Structure formats: C-alpha cells, structure tokens
Amino acid sequence: MNVDIVTISLGFGQCYLLKGDGVIAVDAGEPKKVGVFARALETAGINPHDVKLVVLTHGHWDHIGSAREIKSLTGATLAMHRAEAHLLENSLTPLPPGVTPWGKTFAALLKIFMPLIKVPTAKVDLALGDDGLSLVDFGIPGRVLHTPGHSSGSVTVLLDTGEAFVGDLAMNKFPLRLSPGLPIFADDPAAVVTSWKMLIELGASTVYPAHGKPFPIAVIEQAIASAA
Ligand SMILES: [Zn+2]
Ligand SMILES: [Zn+2]
Numbered sequence: 001m002n003v004d005i006v007t008i009s010l011g012f013g014q015c016y017l018l019k020g021d022g023v024i025a026v027d028a029g030e031p032k033k034v035g036v037f038a039r040a041l042e043t044a045g046i047n048p049h050d051v052k053l054v055v056l057t058h059g060h061w062d063h064i065g066s067a068r069e070i071k072s073l074t075g076a077t078l079a080m081h082r083a084e085a086h087l088l089e090n091s092l093t094p095l096p097p098g099v100t101p102w103g104k105t106f107a108a109l110l111k112i113f114m115p116l117i118k119v120p121t122a123k124v125d126l127a128l129g130d131d132g133l134s135l136v137d138f139g140i141p142g143r144v145l146h147t148p149g150h151s152s153g154s155v156t157v158l159l160d161t162g163e164a165f166v167g168d169l170a171m172n173k174f175p176l177r178l179s180p181g182l183p184i185f186a187d188d189p190a191a192v193v194t195s196w197k198m199l200i201e202l203g204a205s206t207v208y209p210a211h212g213k214p215f216p217i218a219v220i221e222q223a224i225a226s227a228a
Contacts, residue, residue, distance in 0.1 A: 001141050003159055005208070008040040013062045013210045016165050017044065017051070018157070022139025024053040025076070026157050026165040027063045027210055031119055034069035048074045053138050056080040056124075057167025058154040059087030060095075061117050063210060068122035081146060082127035084153030091119045096151055096185040103184030106175065128155060147199065149192030150183045156195075162205030163214075169195060170220060172212030180207070180215040181223050193227060196220055 006017040010029020015037065018024050023046055029037070041048055051074040056064050059080065067088060071078050080088060087094065093114050098104030126133070132155070133144040142159035150168040157165040169192060172180035186192050200217060208214045 003140060003142075003161070003163075005163065006040065006044045006046075008037060010036055010066060011062065016208060017041070017046065018140055018142075018159075018165075019044075019046065020140045022052055023050045024055060024135065024138050024140055024157075025051055025070070025074075026055050027057050027167065028054055028067040028070050029065055030062050031065035031117065032069075033066040034073055037066060037070055038073055051076045053077050053079060053126075053135075055144055055155065055157055055165075056088065057156070057165070057210060058151045059084035059092070060151065060168065061093045061114075061119050063167060064088045064122075065117075065119050068120040071122055077125045078122060079126040079128055079133065079144070080124045081153030081155050082129060083148075084151060085124035085127050088119065088122055088124055091121045093117055093119060096187045098184060099186045099189050100184045107185055145199070145202070147195035149188050149190075149195045150186050152187060154195070156199060156204075158199065158202060158204060162203050162217075163208060164199055164204040164206065164217075165208045165210075166199070167210045169199075170207050170209040170215075172209045172215055176211055180209070180212065180219045182220070182227070193224055196224055 004019040008015045010033040016026040054076045098107040147156040
C-alpha cells in the first residue's frame with residue numbers, strides 16, 4: 001500500500017499527515033494553528049473526519065499546542081506515550097536541557113518565553129505503553145514505537161517502507177541546527193543513541209524530523225558513530 005505524506009507547517013514545527021487506506025496525523029504543532037491545519041486538509045482533499053488518529057510524538061509545547069482544537073475539528077483519537085500524557089492534560093511546558101553549546105544557549109533563551117505560551121489542555125484518549133501501537137487498524141502499514149531520549153515519552157511512527165517520523169529525535173532546521181542531525185536538547189542523550197540504534201535495526205531509511213526537511217538515515221549513522 002502506498003502512503004502519501006503531506007507536510008503541514010504549524011509554526012516552529014511541522015505536522016505530517018499520512019494517507020494510506022486511512023488517514024493519521026503525526027504531531028499537532030504550536031497553539032492556535034488549527035486554521036492552518038484545516039486549510040491544509042482542504043488543499044489535500046481530505047475530509048477532517050477522515051483523520052482517525054493523531055499521534056503526538058512527545059509533550060513539548062510545539063508538538064501538542066493545537067491538539068485540543070485538532071481533536072475538535074476531526075474527532076480523532078489523541079495518542080501519546082503515558083509518560084507524558086499529563087503534560088497535555090495539565091498544560092505543562094517543560095524544556096529539556098541543551099546537550100550542545102548552542103543547545104544550552106537556545107534553551108536558556110526559550111525559557112524566557114515559556115511563561116507566555118499556553119497550551120490548551122486535552123484528554124489523551126490512548127495512552128501508549130512501551131510496546132507501542134500497530135497502525136494497521138488505522139489503514140497505515142506501520143507502527144508507533146517508544147523512542148525515548150529527547151524526552152522520556154518520545155515516540156516514533158515508523159512505516160513498513162522505512163519512513164520514520166521521529167518528532168525531535170532528530171532536527172534539521174535553523175535556528176536549532178544548520179544541518180540534519182541529533183537533537184540539540186535531550187533529557188537523556190544516551191537514550192537518544194539507543195533509540196536510534198533500534199530504529200536502524202528495524203529498517204528506518206528516511207528520517208522525517210518535526211523541525212525541517214527529511215534526510216537519509218546515513219546522516220544519523222554517522223552522527224552516532226562519531227558520538228561513540
Ligand atoms: Zn521537543
Ligand atoms: Zn520540537
């Protein structure tokens with residue numbers, strides 16, 4: 001089965017629509033982006049009610065900000081790892097520590113703005129465990145995998161054909177990074193490497209980060225080798 005990939009810019013980050021026999025979304029962008037999301041669905045010729053699942057890769061504000069409104073628009077099930085469901089349900093906006101010199105500076109800058117950011121709360125309908133979720137029932141040949149490191153409840157959507165929607169397990173956008181690579185913020189950098197090794201083992205071939213353009217897995221293989 002062919003899966004169409006539609007990229008929707010929702011502020012600082014992106015959301016991906018995956019359309020196979022069914023439609024799912026990966027991530028929900030910054031707050032107040034539901035209008036952009038709705039227009040992108042229209043352009044893609046997708047009825048909002050065809051979106052049956054929204055997988056939130058993790059609980060940071062730029063990934064869950066419009067989850068509540070997107071759920072209202074589509075009626076989709078909101079899925080998120082159980083370790084971070086409380087962030088969306090309680091409008092919490094933690095920041096992971098920087099792991100590179102620029103990451104540390106940027107994290108300090110972001111901290112100044114965090115009190116201005118309000119994420120509307122929403123109930124997580126499907127709290128994911130460590131064994132993830134098959135997407136076959138949603139018409140998508142792939143699965144959700146627990147890939148901690150950037151945050152403890154980070155997940156990846158991996159299609160059977162190797163496309164990996166990894167949230168912030170990789171980054172490829174200014175001002176985060178100038179070129180594709182590992183995240184500049186992470187709660188557990190060692191877990192980032194372990195999660196990547198698992199994804200490579202499972203056949204990840206093209207990386208779709210939440211910030212920036214897709215890139216080949218070879219970039220990550222090199223980054224992991226030089227980090228070792
Ligand atoms: Zn993040
Ligand atoms: Zn992010």
